[in-house]
Amino acid sequence: MKKKNLLFVTMTIFTFCLTISSCGDDRFYDEPINDNTSNTQANQNDFVALYEILGDQIIKINDGFDGKNWMHDDVKHQEMWDLIAQLIDAGDRPWITQFMVIDGQGELYGFVEPLNEDLTQWTMGMAIDMAYVNGTLNGDKEYVYTAIHEFAHVLSLNHEQLNPNTTNCNTYNLEEGCAHGNSYINQFFDNFWKDIFNEHRNIDPDDYDAIDAFYEKYDDRFVTDYAATNPAEDIAESFAYFVTKEEKPNGNAIADKKVSFMYDFPEFIDMRDRLRQSTFTLPMAGAWKRPKCKHKKGKRIEMIK
Numbered sequence: 001m002k003k004k005n006l007l008f009v010t011m012t013i014f015t016f017c018l019t020i021s022s023c024g025d026d027r028f029y030d031e032p033i034n035d036n037t038s039n040t041q042a043n044q045n046d047f048v049a050l051y052e053i054l055g056d057q058i059i060k061i062n063d064g065f066d067g068k069n070w071m072h073d074d075v076k077h078q079e080m081w082d083l084i085a086q087l088i089d090a091g092d093r094p095w096i097t098q099f100m101v102i103d104g105q106g107e108l109y110g111f112v113e114p115l116n117e118d119l120t121q122w123t124m125g126m127a128i129d130m131a132y133v134n135g136t137l138n139g140d141k142e143y144v145y146t147a148i149h150e151f152a153h154v155l156s157l158n159h160e161q162l163n164p165n166t167t168n169c170n171t172y173n174l175e176e177g178c179a180h181g182n183s184y185i186n187q188f189f190d191n192f193w194k195d196i197f198n199e200h201r202n203i204d205p206d207d208y209d210a211i212d213a214f215y216e217k218y219d220d221r222f223v224t225d226y227a228a229t230n231p232a233e234d235i236a237e238s239f240a241y242f243v244t245k246e247e248k249p250n251g252n253a254i255a256d257k258k259v260s261f262m263y264d265f266p267e268f269i270d271m272r273d274r275l276r277q278s279t280f281t282l283p284m285a286g287a288w289k290r291p292k293c294k295h296k297k298g299k300r301i302e303m304i305k
């Protein structure tokens with residue numbers, strides 16, 4: 001039933017289908033999609049409600065059929081959205097056009113997913129049970145952290161950063177598309193991943209023990225263990241660190257350099273200032289729990305480990 005509901009939602013809101021074969025050269029291919037994963041957690045994140053985003057406002061598109069009764073509360077949905085709208089200026093998130101409330105079932109924090117193949121429009125999904133995990137919105141600050149992390153995905157994976165259509169990719173090649181040479185993620189990859197990527201790509205993305213071992217081996221390179229998942233998660237974690245950490249790091253560890261890398265972009269510094277202007281308290285850098293991520297047809301899903 002849940003699967004049917006999700007299929008309905010999926011068919012209703014988008015017809016997007018990634019054609020992995022179009023990525024061509026997969027030298028830097030990040031996590032191949034396994035078609036046998038249709039029954040994974042990625043397909044069970046229950047759909048509670050879907051909203052269209054218009055600036056700082058949201059308008060309901062439809063209700064989902066899943067989730068507990070208390071989750072079908074438009075006031076709570078509005079609170080969840082208002083916090084994101086307050087956190088992230090509308091001008092900084094032109095690509096995020098839909099907001100989905102999901103039942104994370106104690107496992108999922110949120111996800112981002114392109115609405116269309118050209119990567120111009122994205123859905124941000126946030127788990128209502130995780131948002132209200134301590135009874136109050138953002139009670140454990142994980143909600144704000146997740147929003148910053150998911151925002152960083154869209155910031156680094158949108159159509160201005162990646163080309164989803166090329167068949168000949170000579171830069172970092174992700175599930176969503178081929179990174180432009182001067183894109184944030186390609187520069188991040190060239191600076192921090194090229195020397196270890198061949199080792200990393202041999203790791204089964206579902207083998208969390210192997211990812212943990214990879215992190216342990218290179219822990220001075222990553223701001224969190226979750227960042228070792230892949231370059232896309234690494235840049236999202238590093239961006240969240242950059243936003244939440246009070247001072248620019250001055251250490252020589254590669255993890256510090258990844259955060260310093262963010263300061264190379266004046267638009268990121270301005271964005272950081274705006275993100276930090278929110279009236280609520282930001283989480284302490286690195287204090288958040290450790291989610292794990294599943295990818296399914298371009299969807300980046302954050303799960304509790």
Ligand SMILES: [Zn+2]
Pocket residue numbers: 149150153233236293300301302
């Ligand atoms: Zn992520």
